[in-house]
Amino acid sequence: MEKTKGQIEAEITEAVIKFEKEYMGRGPVEAKTYIIDDMVLVRLKGVMSRAEQQLATEGGSPRGRDLVKQVRCESLERGRMLLEAVVRNATGRNAVSLHTDISTVTGERVIVFTLDAAPLIPPKEG
Secondary structure, three states: OOOOHHHHHHHHHHHHHHHHHHHHOOOOOEEEEEEEOOEEEEEEEOOOOHHHHHHHHHHHOHHHHHHHHHHHHHHHHHOHHHHHHHHHHHHOOOEEEEEEEEOOOOOOEEEEEEEOOOOOOOOOOO
16 A cells, blocks of 8 residues: 555654654654655754753854754764665655754754655545
């Protein structure tokens, strides 16, 4: 049976939550995945630990914010192959690029996978 768009999005969301918990030590407060043409957008809210929040805001220095972003980016790069495999298994498509950023103000992170083609999703019945 072919997976629906919602099932694919849920599968990716669960895998990213698991990745965040295992690699960063805690998961997001909220997570949602969106498939848009040949892109997969993952939006994570509340991903920063208290230590990261304090580092990012203490003294208003950009150095703390940069450190948080750098650590988060490096952690994602180390697990990139795992995340790309999850996306490939869920969508049937290869990820050709991955982009990410985190807001140290809101604690929200976005991850965007660009795929080699749009996933084949069966049309909605009805």
